[in-house]
Amino acid sequence: MARNKISAGRKKKTWKEMSPSGKAGIIITAVVQMSLLVAAQRDISRRPAELINGPKAAWRAASFINFIGPMGYFVFGRKRSGTGM
Template sequence: MAKKKTWKEMSPSGKAGIILVAIAQVSLLVAAQRDISKRPAAMINGPKAAWRAASFINFIGPVGYFTFGRKKPGAAGSHPESRGAQRL
């Protein structure tokens, strides 16, 4: 089994790659958390707390939330106009 390299032993391009992946992960996490906070519960599939917790799973959580957790804008029952509110 190969010995794992420490940070000091890594090449500059290897360090840059890890930093870029970390930035992407944190960006997805922040975007998912902000969207969950601002989106009404009626526009989310399932409980907000469950999606908030799931979004902390690396890449899979935020991508899963953006793919499956948000209701589509035109989905039946998800828009205020489709719940009986009349537009003037």
């Protein structure tokens, strides 16, 4: 019951009600998220399965989790090469 009283006091802002800097922040965040998603999906598609830790399908699905999925793939999903690159 108390939760309804708290949330009733705050009204979600519509796009038109947001400040220009708020709009820019949302757009930049969306572009970064989509770029990470596309980069992860492209890397998963092009990288051989033996160079990925775990199943490709699991990493492909995980990459759809905002920010955490693609970053997790790039940090933990790709096997490191021993060439020093």
